[in-house]
Amino acid sequence: MFKEFKEFISKGNVIDLAVGVIIGGAFGKIVNSFVDSIIMPVLGLIIGKINFQELRLVLKQADGVNPELAITYGLFIQNVINFLVIGFVLFLMVKTINKLRKKEEEAVEEKPTVDQELLKEIRDLLKK
Template sequence: MFKEFKEFAMKGNVLDLAVGVVIGGAFGKIVTSLVNDIIMPIIGALTGGINFTYLKFVIKEAGGGKEALTLNYGNFIQNIIDFLIVSFSIFLFIKLINKLKREKKVEVVKVEVKPSEEVLLLQEIRDLLKNREV
């Protein structure tokens, strides 16, 4: 059983996946910081300082030692905005990486090689023989 697990864990795809998860987690922190620390303050300034997180609809008021029953739709809106910003940021990042990959490609130049005199002579003989047979 240990041998099977070792073979499974050492497959290239599993290692690639592990590296992807670790890098993805680190990238997620960067994107979250971008959203929370840079983009959301700008959106807040553009919308007049509205913080969607605290928007809610009160279903039942607090009373008798119980908390109010609320529908926190603002938090839902905030999560949608976060998702859109994160997905757009990832899209731009992937687009940048693909652009860098395309720039690295080596351009293949076609070089036309002129046939030697012997080859030209053989081609001429071939063509004469074709015309003779007809």
């Protein structure tokens, strides 16, 4: 069982997935920082000096013992913007990768194989 697990872990797909998850987590932090530090302040300034993190609907005011109970829809808006930025960047990455793959496939298709060359020679001999 340990041998099977070792084979499973050492396969390239599992390692690629692990690297992808780690890079994705780091990328998520970068996007969160970008949205929190750059996009949201500019958007708040455009809308009217609104700090989105402070947008909330208070359900119950804080009293001496209990904290305030509120729906923080400003954070929700910020998370939606994070999602849209990440989704757009991933879209651009996939589009670029697909374009590169298409160019590679075209380059491979252009070079005839040995069999194709032989078939062309046979065809030309049959025409004569």
